[in-house]
Amino acid sequence: QVQLVESGGGGVQPGRPLRLSCAASGFTFSRYGMHWVRQAPGKGLEWVAVISYNGRHKYYADSVKGRFTISRDNSKNTLDLQMNSLRADDTALYYCAKDNSPVYDAFDLWGQGTMVTVSS
Amino acid sequence: ELVMTQSPATLSVSPGERATLSCRASQSVSSNLAWYQQKPGQAPKLLIYDASTRATGIPARFSGSGSGTDFTLTISSLQSEDFAVYYCQQYHNWPLLFGQGTRLEIK
Numbered sequence: 001q002v003q004l005v006e007s008g009g010g011g012v013q014p015g016r017p018l019r020l021s022c023a024a025s026g027f028t029f030s031r032y033g034m035h036w037v038r039q040a041p042g043k044g045l046e047w048v049a050v051i052s053y054n055g056r057h058k059y060y061a062d063s064v065k066g067r068f069t070i071s072r073d074n075s076k077n078t079l080d081l082q083m084n085s086l087r088a089d090d091t092a093l094y095y096c097a098k099d100n101s102p103v104y105d106a107f108d109l110w111g112q113g114t115m116v117t118v119s120s
Numbered sequence: 121e122l123v124m125t126q127s128p129a130t131l132s133v134s135p136g137e138r139a140t141l142s143c144r145a146s147q148s149v150s151s152n153l154a155w156y157q158q159k160p161g162q163a164p165k166l167l168i169y170d171a172s173t174r175a176t177g178i179p180a181r182f183s184g185s186g187s188g189t190d191f192t193l194t195i196s197s198l199q200s201e202d203f204a205v206y207y208c209q210q211y212h213n214w215p216l217l218f219g220q221g222t223r224l225e226i227k
Contacts, residue, residue: 035216037164044207044218044219044220044221045156045158045164045207045209045218045221046218047209047215047216047217047218050216059214059215060215061215062215095163095164100166100169100175104211105169105211106154106166106169106170106175106209106211107154107156107164107166107209108166108169108175108176110163110164110165111163112163113163
């Protein structure tokens with residue numbers, strides 16, 4: 001079954017770290033770029049980060065640059081997001097998403113998301 | 121800095137009628153533009169990519185057009201399941217950007 005399943009969300013205090021994971025199945029994970037996208041409660045979609053199919057290239061939104069790190073393990077078909085120095089405005093539902101093709105593209109597969117709440 | 125602007129913010133249309141949603145980029149994104157549909161409590165779903173190509177399994181009533189800075193998503197005859205929020209997204213430049221969304225509601 002072709003799917004992405006996120007995990008690792010929860011409540012965390014400001015300034016603390018949290019690590020999200022995304023497990024991929026049903027497709028050749030190592031062929032595609034992978035993204036994290038977030039959605040604050042009641043708000044729109046915000047792209048967070050991307051990692052190339054081989055892990056060599058990474059790009060981040062300005063809002064998370066220097067605090068978040070995206071990584072992948074193609075041997076385990078997993079995508080991670082290490083989030084440090086969390087702030088209240090990082091509170092959101094975090095989705096992982098797959099590129100539609102082996103080059104950077106639209107997102108044709110999304111997980112159901114994992115909720116991150118940053119609050120003291 | 122690139123900005124994606126969708127209009128209108130809310131669109132009220134009757135079932136069976138046509139809906140036209142707009143997305144404008146502040147600079148050219150070529151044809152690297154996608155449209156997504158999001159229903160309450162669900163993840164977004166890809167409808168259109170490369171400005172005008174329907175994603176797998178998307179009904180023909182959904183069509184996309186445009187290039188450069190101005191794009192349109194048209195739903196030719198609205199079905200009850202089409203009432204949702206629609207987002208455009210550019211993937212021409214980093215950072216990738218979504219528009220703020222258009223809420224399509226039943227009139």
